[in-house]
Amino acid sequence: MTSETAPPAPRGAYAERLRRLHDVYAVGTAAWTLCLFMSLLGHDADVRQVVVLLGLMTAFAVSWLWCTWRLSTGGDTDEQLDEG
Numbered sequence: 860m861t862s863e864t865a866p867p868a869p870r871g872a873y874a875e876r877l878r879r880l881h882d883v884y885a886v887g888t889a890a891w892t893l894c895l896f897m898s899l900l901g902h903d904a905d906v907r908q909v910v911v912l913l914g915l916m917t918a919f920a921v922s923w924l925w926c927t928w929r930l931s932t933g934g935d936t937d938e939q940l941d942e943g
Contacts, residue, residue, distance in 0.1 A: 884923035
């Protein structure tokens with residue numbers, strides 16, 4: 860039986876930038892979701908507006924999930940980025 864450990868969390872300036880991006884994408888996802896719900900509940904949205912809001916919400920959600928994944932798996936450190 861092998862013991863598995865979690866990968867180390869990213870450190871340094873890269874991790875700080877990634878955490879800031881994570882927060883920006885989280886707020887953006889919430890904002891676009893709120894805009895979408897408000898326009899749908901207000902019955903004043905046309906199809907084009909709904910499609911644009913869905914696209915923006917999806918883009919921010921995917922970016923947010925990517926940042927979450929990079930933070931949870933350890934990501935690349937500054938040294939690895941400089942080397943490659």
